Amino acid sequence: MVCRGSSTDDNIEWLVWFGLIAGDSSSDADVSSVMGFSGFGKKARTFDLEAMFEQTRRTAIERSQRVLGHYSIISPLVSQNRLVPSSCVCVNRKQDSDVIGPPLPPALGAQTDDDEDEEDDDDDVVGPPLPPGYKHSTADNDDDDDMTDEEDDNPVKKIPDTHEITLQHGSKSVSALALDPSGARLVTGGYDYDVKFWDFAGMDAALHAFRSLQPCECHQIRSLQYSVTGDVILVVAGNSQAKVLDRDGFQVLECIKGDQYIVDMANTKGHTAMLNDGCWHPKIKEEFLTCSNDGTVRTWDLNSEKKHKSVFKPRSQQGKRVIPTCCTYSRDGKLIAAGCQDGTIQIWDRNLSVHTKFHCRQAHAAGSDTTCLTFSYDGVTLASRGGQTRLFLSCNCADGCFLNRTDCCFSPDDKLLLTGTSVKKDEGNGKLLFFERESLQKVYEIEVADAGVVRCLWHPKLNQIMVGTGNGLAKVYYDPVKSQRGAMLCVVKSKRKEKHAETLTQDYIITPHALPMFREARQRSTRKQLEKDRLDPVRSHKPEPPVSGPGRGGRVAAHGGTLSSFIVKNIALDKTDDSNPREAILRHAKEAAENPYWVAPAYKQTQPEPLFAEEEEEEVDEDQPEWKKRKI
Numbered sequence: 001m002v003c004r005g006s007s008t009d010d011n012i013e014w015l016v017w018f019g020l021i022a023g024d025s026s027s028d029a030d031v032s033s034v035m036g037f038s039g040f041g042k043k044a045r046t047f048d049l050e051a052m053f054e055q056t057r058r059t060a061i062e063r064s065q066r067v068l069g070h071y072s073i074i075s076p077l078v079s080q081n082r083l084v085p086s087s088c089v090c091v092n093r094k095q096d097s098d099v100i101g102p103p104l105p106p107a108l109g110a111q112t113d114d115d116e117d118e119e120d121d122d123d124d125v126v127g128p129p130l131p132p133g134y135k136h137s138t139a140d141n142d143d144d145d146d147m148t149d150e151e152d153d154n155p156v157k158k159i160p161d162t163h164e165i166t167l168q169h170g171s172k173s174v175s176a177l178a179l180d181p182s183g184a185r186l187v188t189g190g191y192d193y194d195v196k197f198w199d200f201a202g203m204d205a206a207l208h209a210f211r212s213l214q215p216c217e218c219h220q221i222r223s224l225q226y227s228v229t230g231d232v233i234l235v236v237a238g239n240s241q242a243k244v245l246d247r248d249g250f251q252v253l254e255c256i257k258g259d260q261y262i263v264d265m266a267n268t269k270g271h272t273a274m275l276n277d278g279c280w281h282p283k284i285k286e287e288f289l290t291c292s293n294d295g296t297v298r299t300w301d302l303n304s305e306k307k308h309k310s311v312f313k314p315r316s317q318q319g320k321r322v323i324p325t326c327c328t329y330s331r332d333g334k335l336i337a338a339g340c341q342d343g344t345i346q347i348w349d350r351n352l353s354v355h356t357k358f359h360c361r362q363a364h365a366a367g368s369d370t371t372c373l374t375f376s377y378d379g380v381t382l383a384s385r386g387g388q389t390r391l392f393l394s395c396n397c398a399d400g401c402f403l404n405r406t407d408c409c410f411s412p413d414d415k416l417l418l419t420g421t422s423v424k425k426d427e428g429n430g431k432l433l434f435f436e437r438e439s440l441q442k443v444y445e446i447e448v449a450d451a452g453v454v455r456c457l458w459h460p461k462l463n464q465i466m467v468g469t470g471n472g473l474a475k476v477y478y479d480p481v482k483s484q485r486g487a488m489l490c491v492v493k494s495k496r497k498e499k500h501a502e503t504l505t506q507d508y509i510i511t512p513h514a515l516p517m518f519r520e521a522r523q524r525s526t527r528k529q530l531e532k533d534r535l536d537p538v539r540s541h542k543p544e545p546p547v548s549g550p551g552r553g554g555r556v557a558a559h560g561g562t563l564s565s566f567i568v569k570n571i572a573l574d575k576t577d578d579s580n581p582r583e584a585i586l587r588h589a590k591e592a593a594e595n596p597y598w599v600a601p602a603y604k605q606t607q608p609e610p611l612f613a614e615e616e617e618e619e620v621d622e623d624q625p626e627w628k629k630r631k632i
Contacts, residue, residue: 155415155416155436156416159434160464160465160482161477162480164478165487165490165491166475167209167476168207169188169196169209169474171472172191172192174190174454174469175190176189176224176455176468177466177474178457180226180247181230182230183200183462184199184201186466186474187224187226187233188468189221189223189224189235190220191220191221192472193237195213195215196212197209197248198474200486201489203490204490204493204494204495205494206495211248215245215249216235216238222237222405223279225279230247232245232246232302233246233247234278234279236278236290237275240258240270240292242255242271252302253302257271258272265296266311270298272292272294273292273293274293275290276291277324278291278327279327281329282332286301286302287299287300287302291324291325291326295313295321297324297327297336298310298312310353312336312338314346316344317361322340322342325339325371326339326372328374328375330375330379331378335357335358336349337373337375339372339384341368341369343361343366343367343368343370344361344364345360345373346359347359370384370386371386371405371406372384372406373385376410377410377412377460378414385419405454405455407455408420410458411434415437415438417434418435418465420433420454420456422452422453423450429448430449430450431446431448431453432465433445448469448475449471449473451471452469453468453469454470462478462483462484463478463482463484464478464483464487
């Protein structure tokens, strides 16, 4: 056999691996004579296995002796060659399997025959014994893992309902709720025509909205929604023109109104009747969707306000026009769904507006308004809310719906479906119901208020639930452990103390073309202006202080120096009981006539002598006719 190698050593290694070279010197000569050369060069290394095993055994003994100080030999276990920690208390047991601890090194004692027989049984026991009364930690860990798995599998445990805050929107129903994608701001709209902005990071415990406006004048707010980027808000009200506002409430776009005298609604540029619902495209930030009582569903472009983008016209089974009451996009934005008044749900391809792609004729009872449509996060399930809550091709009835804006939504993990119940006045409390998506069984409920639940929203990032009620309240449910930010930012802030100004500053009027002498100085600081106005007695309307000393500026300091003070002192403060005012006045008549004091002395030198006319008796001529006689 010939082995190839780069060197002689390589040949030796190969030959030794295959067992062709023996370890004795006698075989070297035979091999050299056969191979035709005298020697193999360097001799192969030989290994003494017994010496290597002996060296390994001694090393193990030395290592065992190093840690021997941490162990104490207990007499019942010496015969079994076991060591235990000196801090532990061991109980002598008959079965060797119960004895825990490392074996003694061979140098510490000889093994018995029984120990040799039972050595195999003790190999599985490793480590020092456990303290008395201690339970095996593996079982505890398994229990904890099982409980964690159960909590992960049970979606009810993830519902954040331990704490709540209440936002006072108004006195009427909250018919619209919207949270921006980051969860920093909440917008509420209601039947009182108001839209209120709530900033969680800027609010304190007083929970006041930082802005309130009426974008559509005297029209009820039907729907509110932030765009996918959160920079604009879609406002759908009871009029025919939807509006787009920025984050501060200023108008960005107002949709055009269509011509109501045109029969074919596809030929008009906009809606001609009251709007019912609207939403933003989940992928395209400039596109949004609206539906109206004119029987159309229209898409709009934020950059083109002169005309709609496309028109979808729902039709009944007989081909007649039906009114869509709600609309939405699918999660990928490829489908457009609309719930109609005849109880049907019609779904179109976004790029094909003529024929429906899916059509459910018996989704709800005919004649009942479908108030909400929502797709699940995985995009395979569509839930609708009308007279009853339904899943597409599956039915699950909730309580009755008396409000035409009640909606439903999916939980962030797509395992639960939540919706609200409507109640009549003084007939119970409105509830928030949670259903399992697969089994369609009610698993949890929350009593919200003594009015119906109109809107509900479960934000996936905040893990907080927002609820709008029929009595003008917006409630936020959260859990300090499971939720983050949102309502947790404002509940920890104390109420701000109102700063009352000492004086009311006058408005600064800018007159650029006035003369310098009439031009007012520009206000640099409000605080300095307040201090300056406080020192000015005219602007601050400060009452004049009492005069001290002899008096100045025509004012007499001593009391009684003025006429009013003298009269008050001498007459008004008279303790005489005057039950009859006429007698009280006539009591001074004789004195006033004899010694006039109040009026006569002032005009004594300048007043002339009074001359009074004397009364003369007129002679009556009896010969005169009656009509000429003077009437007395």
